[in-house]
Amino acid sequence: DVKVTQSSRYLVKRTGEKVFLECVQDMDHENMFWYRQDPGLGLRLIYFSYDVKMKEKGDIPEGYSVSREKKERFSLILESASTNQTSMYLCASSFAGRNRVGEQYFGPGTRLTVT
Amino acid sequence: AQSVTQLGSHVSVSEGALVLLRCNYSSSVPPYLFWYVQYPNQGLQLLLKYTSAATLVKGINGFEAEFKKSETSFHLTKPSAHMSDAAEYFCAVTAAGGTSYGKLTFGQGTILTVHP
Numbered sequence: 001d002v003k004v005t006q007s008s009r010y011l012v013k014r015t016g017e018k019v020f021l022e023c024v025q026d027m028d029h030e031n032m033f034w035y036r037q038d039p040g041l042g043l044r045l046i047y048f049s050y051d052v053k054m055k056e057k058g059d060i061p062e063g064y065s066v067s068r069e070k071k072e073r074f075s076l077i078l079e080s081a082s083t084n085q086t087s088m089y090l091c092a093s094s095f096a097g098r099n100r101v102g103e104q105y106f107g108p109g110t111r112l113t114v115t
Numbered sequence: 116a117q118s119v120t121q122l123g124s125h126v127s128v129s130e131g132a133l134v135l136l137r138c139n140y141s142s143s144v145p146p147y148l149f150w151y152v153q154y155p156n157q158g159l160q161l162l163l164k165y166t167s168a169a170t171l172v173k174g175i176n177g178f179e180a181e182f183k184k185s186e187t188s189f190h191l192t193k194p195s196a197h198m199s200d201a202a203e204y205f206c207a208v209t210a211a212g213g214t215s216y217g218k219l220t221f222g223q224g225t226i227l228t229v230h231p
Contacts, residue, residue, distance in 0.1 A: 004158070031217065040124065042205060042221040043159075050217075058218070090158055094217075101166070101217050102149050102209045106158030 003027070004107035006091050012113045019078040021110050023091030030096035032074035033104065034058075034066060037088040049074055050096060081114045088112075117142040117208045121222035129230050134178075134193040136225050138206030141187065148189040149207040149219065150180055159205060165189060167211065176200070201229045 007022035025032065031050050035043040035058075045058030047066040055066050063085060067075045074093075078085055088111050092104040122137040140146055147166045151159040163174025170182040176199075180191045189206060206222040 035221075040223055042121075042223045043219075044221075045218060048218065092159075096217075102147050102164060102207070102219055103161055104159075104219065106160065108156070108158045 004091055004093055004105050006089075006107040006110050008110050009108065010111050010113075012115065013078075013081050014115055015082060017078075017081050017114075019081050019112065019114075021076040021078075021089055021091075021112070023074045023076070023093075023107055024072055025074075025091075025093040025105070026072065027093065027095075027105070028071065029093035029105070030071075031094045031104075032068065033092040033094075034064075034074065034076045035090045035092065036060070037090055037109070043090060046076065081112075083114050086112060086114045117144075117146065117210060117220050119206050119208050119220055119222035121204075121206050121225050123225055124223060125226045125228065127228040127230065128196045130198055131195050134191070134196045134200065134227065136191040136204050136206075136227065138180075138189045138191065138222060139187050140189060140206070140208045142208055142210060145211040146208045147211055148180075148182060149209075150174065150178070150189075150191050151205045151207060151221075153203045153205065153224075155202070162191070162204075196227075196229045198229050198231065201227055203227070 004025045033048040034046040049068040065077045091107040094104045118141045149164045150162040165182045207219040
């Protein structure tokens with residue numbers, strides 16, 4: 001079974017803190033993704049990575065950065081957390097092959113509250 | 116550019132009744148289309164996908180979806196709802212090529228409630 005794990009299920013941080021969300025996958029997937037999920041808005045792509053040390057901005061990258069130093073690990077960083085970043089954060093991974101396009105495997109999510 | 120619209124943020128059915136969740140897409144290039152399901156307190160998992168082969172796609176747990184190009188739709192159906200189908204369902208699209216290839220754009224989600 002493919003497993004995508006996220007470092008925390010629940011996280012509470014204060015405004016202005018630097019926040020790290022970690023994601024690890026065990027299936028040697030090339031692609032990794034970070035989304036935020038908000039009620040009524042579905043999932044929105046923050047950043048994705050198609051290879052180690054490679055990253056591309058998604059639809060809502062402002063206020064976030066990412067790091068991918070190893071193939072299995074993809075970190076999301078909130079440099080200075082703000083209350084409007086309170087959300088559910090989902091990590092996903094996938095193979096790069098054309099026959100597997102769009103088949104993403106998701107972690108359980110981290111519910112981040114910024115106070 | 117691509118987008119997905121799910122009609123109805125909440126759908127309620129009785130156990131044993133037909134499930135119909137609606138999805139319309141917009142894409143400037145041929146699309147690949149997906150349905151994902153999210154059970155409470157879990158991440159999303161793939162139900163089924165369309166990648167330009169058969170227009171009627173069968174997925175897990177008895178769900179299926181039909182790609183209709185003329186209607187730009189990809190509605191999800193199940194003939195007989197089960198209590199365990201209660202979850203949130205997301206339609207998603209990616210382009211078959213170009214700069215959006217492999218990046219999913221999700222709809223707003225539809226919460227399915229199943230009554231005994």
